[in-house]
Amino acid sequence: MGKRIGLEVSLSAAEAVKMADVDCIAAYPITPQTHIVEHLSELVNNGELDAEFIPVESEHSAMSVCAGIAAVGARAFTCTSSQGLALMNEIVHIVSSMRLPMVMILANRSLSAPISIWNDHTDVMSVRDCGWVQVFANNGQEVFDHVLFGYRVAESEKVMLPVMIHVDGFILTHVIEPVEFWETEQVERYLPEFKPVHALHPDRPVTMGCIAGPPIFSEVKVAQDEALIQSKSEIISAWKELGDIVGRNYKPIEGYKHEDAETLFITQGCFGETVSLAVDALRDEGKSVGLLMDRLWRPFPFEEFRQAVENAKSLIVIDRAISYGGQGGPLALDLRSALYKEKNEPIITNFICGLASRDVTIDDFKNIYNRSMEKIKVNPREEDFEYYGVRGK
Numbered sequence: 001m002g003k004r005i006g007l008e009v010s011l012s013a014a015e016a017v018k019m020a021d022v023d024c025i026a027a028y029p030i031t032p033q034t035h036i037v038e039h040l041s042e043l044v045n046n047g048e049l050d051a052e053f054i055p056v057e058s059e060h061s062a063m064s065v066c067a068g069i070a071a072v073g074a075r076a077f078t079c080t081s082s083q084g085l086a087l088m089n090e091i092v093h094i095v096s097s098m099r100l101p102m103v104m105i106l107a108n109r110s111l112s113a114p115i116s117i118w119n120d121h122t123d124v125m126s127v128r129d130c131g132w133v134q135v136f137a138n139n140g141q142e143v144f145d146h147v148l149f150g151y152r153v154a155e156s157e158k159v160m161l162p163v164m165i166h167v168d169g170f171i172l173t174h175v176i177e178p179v180e181f182w183e184t185e186q187v188e189r190y191l192p193e194f195k196p197v198h199a200l201h202p203d204r205p206v207t208m209g210c211i212a213g214p215p216i217f218s219e220v221k222v223a224q225d226e227a228l229i230q231s232k233s234e235i236i237s238a239w240k241e242l243g244d245i246v247g248r249n250y251k252p253i254e255g256y257k258h259e260d261a262e263t264l265f266i267t268q269g270c271f272g273e274t275v276s277l278a279v280d281a282l283r284d285e286g287k288s289v290g291l292l293m294d295r296l297w298r299p300f301p302f303e304e305f306r307q308a309v310e311n312a313k314s315l316i317v318i319d320r321a322i323s324y325g326g327q328g329g330p331l332a333l334d335l336r337s338a339l340y341k342e343k344n345e346p347i348i349t350n351f352i353c354g355l356a357s358r359d360v361t362i363d364d365f366k367n368i369y370n371r372s373m374e375k376i377k378v379n380p381r382e383e384d385f386e387y388y389g390v391r392g393k
Helices: 009-019 034-045 059-071 082-097 122-126 140-154 184-190 214-246 271-284 302-308 330-339 362-378
Strands: 004-008 024-027 052-055 076-080 103-108 133-136 163-168 176-180 253-256 263-268 289-294 296-298 314-319 347-352 384-387
Touching: 004 009, 009 034, 009 103, 009 140, 009 176, 024 034, 024 059, 034 052, 034 076, 059 076, 059 082, 076 082, 082 122, 082 214, 103 122, 103 140, 133 140, 133 214, 140 163, 140 176, 140 184, 140 214, 184 214, 214 296, 253 271, 253 302, 263 271, 263 330, 263 362, 271 289, 271 362, 289 302, 302 330, 314 330, 314 362, 330 347, 347 362, 362 384
Parallel strands: 024 052, 024 076, 076 103, 103 163, 133 163, 263 289, 263 314, 314 347, 347 384
Antiparallel strands: 004 176, 133 296, 253 289
């Protein structure tokens, strides 16, 4: 067992990057991800991490540098938030299309306008369809573990895709939590040396990112989609191996008191731990309620959700972003698609809340449960969503 340390989650994330023995970090500061790369710069400067640290002039440049590093067969890392992600968006899509493995932490934050430095999932959802493997972390330990998991998955010959780790800004990045570090021997067992399938080298010329006209473009994009879908088996295998080595077991979705529950909350990110306390309180009141926390965002765990909700009568989906004009939040829309035409499909109510870190308390989640039950009684088959806690609504 590794040493257990009370540390700010951002700093422990940087320590995990160090343990992954990355070759290059390229980053530009933006709140609330800055502490991660600041600490990495200290580790490089102090000689604790043998890597190049490249302080670039923008997030677009950071992702461009990482693309070049991965293309020559080296291990790259970056992180960003919100507007920084928006600026690097062009290269985010290029990296996955070119099948360049790397890891990026996205410290989740609202996209402007109005300007907000606070947390929600607006930035996550802006890159929902960018072609990266994407996972949500609920706490500091999960962040640490998933940095190493990210490289294990990304660099697998069966995957060769970038991995994005979603970490709620401030609510998670800036809190101090106990994190168990891995032993060096455990890292060496879990994360082999990166051996790229294809790499740029003057002795073995290859072409990457060339132009593709209409006769071939569709086939390339379909192949990319199939690669992401097929990565799921390797993702699950990497989680199993992680559990075998360090004793923490992860799944595409995590359940809490869900097996016998008639109503299930569905969450992403650190809201899950708050909702679990609301579930305890509602259970004490005799309510049949449980929780499912979505960890794997892409590829989406369709089958796991179908199995997990098959005995539930209703779902309360908590979204922290708006799908403008889509009549609900992105997670709820995906779940409705996943469960469409299922026998005994549960009734779905959707609540959009916690935008820009607006507080949502245990009592709020209890109230959301009661609101959902009221809605179902009035019109059980109405496709319904609500902006919870918004004045005038």
